[in-house]
Amino acid sequence: MKTVLGDEQLAFLAELRSYLDGLDPELVAATRAENIDDPMQPREHGRRFLRTLGADGWLGVSWPREYGGQGRTAIESWLLAEELYSRRLPNGLLTLNAIGPTLMLVGTDAQKAEYLPRIRAGELEFAIGYSEPDAGSDLASLRTRAVRDGDDYVVNGQKIWTTGASVATHFWLAVRTGPQEARHKGVSIFITPMDTPGITITPIITQGGERTNAVFLDNVRIPASSMVGAENEGWKALVTALNFERMFYHNEPRWELRQLTDWAAEAGLLDGDTPEAHALQATVGEHAVDVEICRLFALRGARLLAEGRVPHFEASVNKVWWGELRQRICSTGLDLIGEDGTIATGSPYAPAHGHLEHGLRSSPVWRFGGGTNEIQLDIIATQGLGMPR
Amino acid sequence: MIDIDLTDDEALLAKTVRSWFADFVDNSYLNAQRDSADGYEAARWEQMCALGWTGINLPGRVGGADGTLAEAGLVAREYGRAAFASPLLATMRTATALDTLGGCDPVLSRIAAGGRAALVAPADRTVHAAPAGDGTYRLAGPPTVVEWLTQAADVALLLPVAGGETWICALTSPGELADRTVAVPSVDNERVFRLDLDGLRVTPALDGIAPRAAAYALARANLLRASAMVGGCEAVLEMSTRYAMERVQFGQPIGAFQAVRHHLGRMVIALDAARLTCNEALTRADRDVDETAIAAVALFAAGRSYVEIVLTAAQIHGGVGTTTEHVLHHHYLRAKAMQLRAGKRANRLREIHQALVVRREGSLW
Numbered sequence: 001m002k003t004v005l006g007d008e009q010l011a012f013l014a015e016l017r018s019y020l021d022g023l024d025p026e027l028v029a030a031t032r033a034e035n036i037d038d039p040m041q042p043r044e045h046g047r048r049f050l051r052t053l054g055a056d057g058w059l060g061v062s063w064p065r066e067y068g069g070q071g072r073t074a075i076e077s078w079l080l081a082e083e084l085y086s087r088r089l090p091n092g093l094l095t096l097n098a099i100g101p102t103l104m105l106v107g108t109d110a111q112k113a114e115y116l117p118r119i120r121a122g123e124l125e126f127a128i129g130y131s132e133p134d135a136g137s138d139l140a141s142l143r144t145r146a147v148r149d150g151d152d153y154v155v156n157g158q159k160i161w162t163t164g165a166s167v168a169t170h171f172w173l174a175v176r177t178g179p180q181e182a183r184h185k186g187v188s189i190f191i192t193p194m195d196t197p198g199i200t201i202t203p204i205i206t207q208g209g210e211r212t213n214a215v216f217l218d219n220v221r222i223p224a225s226s227m228v229g230a231e232n233e234g235w236k237a238l239v240t241a242l243n244f245e246r247m248f249y250h251n252e253p254r255w256e257l258r259q260l261t262d263w264a265a266e267a268g269l270l271d272g273d274t275p276e277a278h279a280l281q282a283t284v285g286e287h288a289v290d291v292e293i294c295r296l297f298a299l300r301g302a303r304l305l306a307e308g309r310v311p312h313f314e315a316s317v318n319k320v321w322w323g324e325l326r327q328r329i330c331s332t333g334l335d336l337i338g339e340d341g342t343i344a345t346g347s348p349y350a351p352a353h354g355h356l357e358h359g360l361r362s363s364p365v366w367r368f369g370g371g372t373n374e375i376q377l378d379i380i381a382t383q384g385l386g387m388p389r
Numbered sequence: 390m391i392d393i394d395l396t397d398d399e400a401l402l403a404k405t406v407r408s409w410f411a412d413f414v415d416n417s418y419l420n421a422q423r424d425s426a427d428g429y430e431a432a433r434w435e436q437m438c439a440l441g442w443t444g445i446n447l448p449g450r451v452g453g454a455d456g457t458l459a460e461a462g463l464v465a466r467e468y469g470r471a472a473f474a475s476p477l478l479a480t481m482r483t484a485t486a487l488d489t490l491g492g493c494d495p496v497l498s499r500i501a502a503g504g505r506a507a508l509v510a511p512a513d514r515t516v517h518a519a520p521a522g523d524g525t526y527r528l529a530g531p532p533t534v535v536e537w538l539t540q541a542a543d544v545a546l547l548l549p550v551a552g553g554e555t556w557i558c559a560l561t562s563p564g565e566l567a568d569r570t571v572a573v574p575s576v577d578n579e580r581v582f583r584l585d586l587d588g589l590r591v592t593p594a595l596d597g598i599a600p601r602a603a604a605y606a607l608a609r610a611n612l613l614r615a616s617a618m619v620g621g622c623e624a625v626l627e628m629s630t631r632y633a634m635e636r637v638q639f640g641q642p643i644g645a646f647q648a649v650r651h652h653l654g655r656m657v658i659a660l661d662a663a664r665l666t667c668n669e670a671l672t673r674a675d676r677d678v679d680e681t682a683i684a685a686v687a688l689f690a691a692g693r694s695y696v697e698i699v700l701t702a703a704q705i706h707g708g709v710g711t712t713t714e715h716v717l718h719h720h721y722l723r724a725k726a727m728q729l730r731a732g733k734r735a736n737r738l739r740e741i742h743q744a745l746v747v748r749r750e751g752s753l754w
Contacts, residue, residue: 001394001459001672013753086754254754261746271747278739285738288745289666289686296665303393317658377654378647384657385630387644 004075004303012061012072013079019058020087027052032088036355038210039090040163042125046090047167054122059092060100062305067104067116074305078250078298085251093164095119095126098244099172106229106237115170115191127168127194129159129215130238137372139174140184140235144217146175148224153177153190155198155220165201165213168194172241173222178232189234192222208362245370246315247301249322253329254291256359260284260333263352269336280336287332290325297321313384316376323366323373330359394668395463403463409440410471416716419472419578427540428580429475435503443480444501451494452501458609459671461485462616469617469727470624472719474578476505476537478617482610483508483545487558489606489676492595496543496560507541507563509533509584510548510607512732516586517551518593526550526557526593528586536730538570538582539563546591547603556603557593577726578719601679608684609674611731612667615684618691618727619667622660622698625720629656629702643705652701663687663694673751680751682744689737692728699724 020028030045042050053059062077063069070076077097084091091097100119103112118124135142144157155175165171171192178186192199198220204212229237261284264270269277270284297318301311311318333356334341345354367373381387395403413433422429437443446461447453454460461481468477483506487493500506509516516530528548538544544566546559563570566584575581633644633653643649670687673680699721703710710717731737744750 001399001668002396003672082754251754257746271743278735281742282735282738284746285740285742286689288741289689289738292683292686292745293662293666293690296669297661300393300661300665307393313657314661316654317661320654321658321662374647374651377651380654380657381644381650385626385644385653387630387633387650387653388642389645 004299009075009079012076013083016058016080016083019056020083020089023052028087028089031090035088035090040093040210040212041167042090042093043167047122047125050090050092050122052122053092054120059096059122060120063100063116063120064104067100067112068120074302075299077305078302081248081250082295082298085255088255091250092122093125094128094241094245094248095124096122097248098241099126099128101244102237102241103228105240108225108228110225111191111228124170125164125168126170126172126191127162127165127213127215128241129162129171129173131161132158133160137375139238140187141180142174142176142187143180144173144175146177146188146190146222148177149221151224152221153224153227155190155217155222157217159215159217161204161212162201162215163210163212165194165215166203166211170194171196171199171215172228173217174234174238177234182232184235186232187234187238188231189228189237190222190226191228192220192226196220196222206362206365208358210362240310242371243310243312243315246319246376247298247305247311248370249294249319250298251295253287253294253322253325256326256329256333256355257284257287257291259352259355260287260329260336263333263337283332283336287325287329290321290328294318294322294325313380316371316379316383319370320373320376320380323363323369326359326366327363330356330363334360392664392668394665394672399459399463402460403467406442406464406467407470410467410473414471414473416714416719419474419716419719420713422474423578428578434475434477434505437475437477438503443477443484443503444497446481447484447488447497447501451497453497457671458485458612458674459668461613462667462671465613465616466620466623469620469723472578472621472624472716472723474580476507476540478579478613479508479537479541480504480506481613483541483543485613486510486547486606486610487545489609490547490558490595490598490602493545493558493560496545499543504542505537505540506543506545507535507538508610509535509538509544509546509586512730513736514549516548518548518557518591519551521590524592524596525590526559528589528591530587532583532585532587534573534730535582535584536579538566538584539572540580546586547607549600549603553600555596556598556600557591558595558598559591559593561591575726577723579723579726601681604681605679608681608688611688612670612674612684614727614730615663615667615688615691616671618695618724619660619663621695621720621723621727622663622691625695625698625702625717626653626656626660628717629653629705632706649705652705656698656701659694659697663691666690682741682748682750682752685737685741685744688731689741692724692731695720695724696728 031049060069065071146153146155173190177188198218200216269280304311343350345358442464444453445456449455484500511533518526521527569585571583666687670683
């Protein structure tokens, strides 16, 4: 069997850990609190943290040197994500992990020069504009339209579930440039600053307290040079970015399991010898198996990337497993806690600091965000096994 | 789908073993062996030994091929893929356990020369040994089920000493255990025996084995069973994929129906979970690592996935998959049997909990 983690990778991890241990504890604590509160929107502290990492050369470790990276493999990038998430710290979200790598593959030289160095420095944050009120899983039916007008395109329409729009600097926007019936063959991708005139952002607050948004586009003028890829050929960039996004699921279930086991240790159940302790140990044992599997699914994606391939159905496997496992740990974890589990996050009496109940409230998006798990299962069967559509 | 973990040499080995089995093993063959007196063909056994499979991971000094546990695992994987039954897995497990413990070279030499062996090590530690003077031990506990016991030349007993501070390993033969052995029908096509060790007095070949050493020897042996189950998962997913493309209902292959595609998608996830954990465990299980957690994870994942996959495959195949005319029925029966040979689910999970969560063994995080 091939060796995956060699001495070089383990040395990288040791160096990373020593770097993270040396960061300003106040910055780390504030970033962690912000990230636990709402992980999809790095705000004041998260952005300060990411800029620090960027300045110290720890963002884009697997990016080529020509784009300011360390030129390491995707394995190191995976180690970085696992380590940061184990500390519940942000690792650059989709901007660094999906948009940057996609631009490397499909962006123009000018776009690469304009965006990649600033993404790697942690200065930019992209919001992703795919979903619309009538285009969710059926994304190829999207209706937000861009019409050519001189050197610009003029965009009108509405996006929804645009998480991070209110803190983003830029918008990665999927629009219709071809006929409606052309479906995915009539879609183009643009990048535009989030403060472009004509963009209005209204908040949508979820049951978990996270903010997402509706974004209205009203005669928004975007230069033609801001198109990513050719006109009507944006689907490729979109699918590439989604595949990177679906590999963007790492160590979160392990963190949630640790909240449960920390609680169990305090409750005397972790190593106890009572029927109640035994029941907990069996449940946690299976969670621990599934966390190891989650690690290996993410690592497989990194290995494929390191071999120069973009994970496809493998990314879907990773995403389905990750989301369902997180939700399962929160739900069955609360089962083990019992009645006290009804005390909500924010109370000092909430077991496991309320992380499990908060997680359960946040969990629906884990199963449908980035493409519903039902669509993922279809991708696995069609791309992985060759089933007909 | 290719297995990205394999080196070129390993991929070649897997291909060779696979085509050897594919040459003669089909459902009719498996049915015939199941109904035969011995349960397997002696001539095929000799061929497998001549190919060097039983000694593939044994040291050269006992006549083995000095290969890795991963190579033995790949032989076991193809064995499982073929749903082939014989003393091969029992012999390889015995050899691997004894080799890991060390100090049993004469038995290993006999195995490498083509001898069959059986391992008695109840998964739930139900049989204990108590010191009975003069270096002997008296065994106590309920009867246990052993695969291919009477066909073996050598039988290894690997048991905890009452109190759990140490383990012993005793070497014996089916003849010495004959009046304690009853052949019982197995759920699957392997042959099993009910062995009553209660009251037996043994002189161990190895004494004072540390519990961790015993656990590691068994963990490495059990990885071969895990790998066989991964092979079973692969075979069943492949036949289900084929069937979903061939079987036409409502004017289209049933694989065009989303409900069926989702079943297949879940089967891929289950297979990948089993294969990735098993491969990682095989990679990490070098002779002196003494790390049982990932091997226990692999064994659990393989059993869970194999059972999940055969249950779903039976649903995709419908009636045709339930008949003894279809090879799926062998996998269906083997999946649960092989999973159960790892013992009780809750006990295994609590051990994994101890290793991974309490001791945090072998984890970078």
